[in-house]
Amino acid sequence: MPYEYITNAAAIYQKSFAIIRREAQLKGLSEREEQIAVRMIHAAGEITLEKNIRFSQSFAETSTKALATGAPILCDTKMVSEGITRSRLPAANDVICTLQDPRVHDLARTLKTTRSAAALELWKNYMDGAVIAIGNAPTALFHLLNMLEDQRCPRPATIIGCPVGFVGASESKEALWTSQPTSCCTVLGRLGGSAITVAAVNAIASCAE
Amino acid sequence: MPYEYITNAAAIYQKSFAIIRREAQLKGLSEREEQIAVRMIHAAGEITLEKNIRFSQSFAETSTKALATGAPILCDTKMVSEGITRSRLPAANDVICTLQDPRVHDLARTLKTTRSAAALELWKNYMDGAVIAIGNAPTALFHLLNMLEDQRCPRPATIIGCPVGFVGASESKEALWTSQPTSCCTVLGRLGGSAITVAAVNAIASCAE
Numbered sequence: 001m002p003y004e005y006i007t008n009a010a011a012i013y014q015k016s017f018a019i020i021r022r023e024a025q026l027k028g029l030s031e032r033e034e035q036i037a038v039r040m041i042h043a044a045g046e047i048t049l050e051k052n053i054r055f056s057q058s059f060a061e062t063s064t065k066a067l068a069t070g071a072p073i074l075c076d077t078k079m080v081s082e083g084i085t086r087s088r089l090p091a092a093n094d095v096i097c098t099l100q101d102p103r104v105h106d107l108a109r110t111l112k113t114t115r116s117a118a119a120l121e122l123w124k125n126y127m128d129g130a131v132i133a134i135g136n137a138p139t140a141l142f143h144l145l146n147m148l149e150d151q152r153c154p155r156p157a158t159i160i161g162c163p164v165g166f167v168g169a170s171e172s173k174e175a176l177w178t179s180q181p182t183s184c185c186t187v188l189g190r191l192g193g194s195a196i197t198v199a200a201v202n203a204i205a206s207c208a209e
Numbered sequence: 210m211p212y213e214y215i216t217n218a219a220a221i222y223q224k225s226f227a228i229i230r231r232e233a234q235l236k237g238l239s240e241r242e243e244q245i246a247v248r249m250i251h252a253a254g255e256i257t258l259e260k261n262i263r264f265s266q267s268f269a270e271t272s273t274k275a276l277a278t279g280a281p282i283l284c285d286t287k288m289v290s291e292g293i294t295r296s297r298l299p300a301a302n303d304v305i306c307t308l309q310d311p312r313v314h315d316l317a318r319t320l321k322t323t324r325s326a327a328a329l330e331l332w333k334n335y336m337d338g339a340v341i342a343i344g345n346a347p348t349a350l351f352h353l354l355n356m357l358e359d360q361r362c363p364r365p366a367t368i369i370g371c372p373v374g375f376v377g378a379s380e381s382k383e384a385l386w387t388s389q390p391t392s393c394c395t396v397l398g399r400l401g402g403s404a405i406t407v408a409a410v411n412a413i414a415s416c417a418e
Contacts, residue, residue: 002355002358003351003354003355003381003384005347005348005351005377005380005381006348006376006377007321007322007323007326007348008323009323009324009325009348012323012347012348012376012377015375015376016374016375016376019375019376020375042374042375043373043402044373044400044402045373045374045375045378045398045399045400045401045402046255046399046400077292078291078292079288079291079292079403079404079407082287082288082291083286083287083288083403112216113216114216114217114218114221115218116218117216138214138221139214139215139216139218139221142212142214145212146211146212149211164252164253164254164404165225165251165254166224166225166228166229166251166254167215167221167224167225167228168214168215168221169254171214172212172214175212189254190254190255191253191254191255192254193252193253193254193402193404194288194292194403194404195288195373195402195403195404198288
């Protein structure tokens with residue numbers, strides 16, 4: 001006897017988002033922030049995520065505008081870059097991940113850091129006005145914050161900084177949220193990850209639900 | 210003043226796994242199951258995940274052996290297929306995702322289902338003895354279970370079935386866990402996702418921590 005289930009993708013999204021809006025505490029968010037938070041919660045499968053989501057004041061507007069005007073999206077991992085739904089992007093935006101670049105191995109050795117952090121050194125030509133999406137490595141987010149302490153470093157439009165885990169994740173996101181070198185979005189604490197980060201990018205790319 | 214943080218990847222993993230082993234309730238798991246569970250918790254950033262992780266009795270052994278003997282890995286999304294660490298794979302195993310195949314659009318229309326579910330129709334030539342990794346779409350897991358009700362359908366060695374979300378995720382995983390058409394691993398409830406699924410694959414691919 002075959003299992004029966006909803007097979008209409010639009011209906012599944014609609015029902016999922018309705019459940020999230022019913023169960024999550026989303027008061028205090030602007031309409032656009034709510035759309036972004038709903039997608040992040042959807043990707044996490046975790047209603048309580050909303051307690052830890054943070055948007056800087058101009059995040060929703062700045063990030064939406066950046067993508068609409070063609071900003072590239074710089075991603076720390078292929079899981080993030082591959083998760084972004086290309087058909088939602090408003091300006092056929094470039095989606096860039098430098099982690100597999102053959103230069104990264106030597107860069108990491110020279111800089112005495114992780115490959116995830118070293119890969120950001122190859123972002124410099126694309127960083128001006130970019131949307132940055134870090135969903136995995138705390139060391140990448142820390143490295144970015146240190147790069148931005150140098151005022152000559154090109155300034156991204158916005159940072160979605162949601163690394164996940166038990167060592168450095170909370171600390172790096174706290175550092176982002178405290179310093180706010182540009183408009184940003186984060187999930188404080190241990191939770192985070194590529195799916196949540198991708199969901200935020202997909203939400204700022206398009207209002208469509 | 211630059212931020213200071215651990216930059217040695219091996220040390221970060223070691224410290225993360227030690228925190229998880231200290232905080233999570235992992236008693237009752239075999240040594241190999243514990244390794245897999247630790248990686249899944251690591252990817253989730255959520256200690257309490259362990260309450261919902263389920264391994265069928267032969268999962269650890271069967272899945273490890275399948276990869277060691279060259280089984281392909283069939284993935285529901287590119288986020289899963291791209292997340293699998295190729296250097297951990299014991300037999301240069303094929304990693305296959307058919308979601309972007311140009312035939313999927315028409316298949317979905319013909320079968321009146323989602324693209325995620327329809328993509329599995331293109332797995333049939335690879336399914337015999339395969340490791341299946343479903344980390345996103347409940348409809349894909351339901352479709353797989355229905356395919357396997359037909360005894361002529363090739364039998365995979367093992368199923369890692371961890372879709373995430375609010376509509377069908379719990380139900381599809383409950384159906385997998387109840388029916389167990391083959392050895393399997395799941396995370397009951399709403400939590401799941403590509404990162405957790407990838408972590409399980411990376412753990413069965415190699416014991417290395």
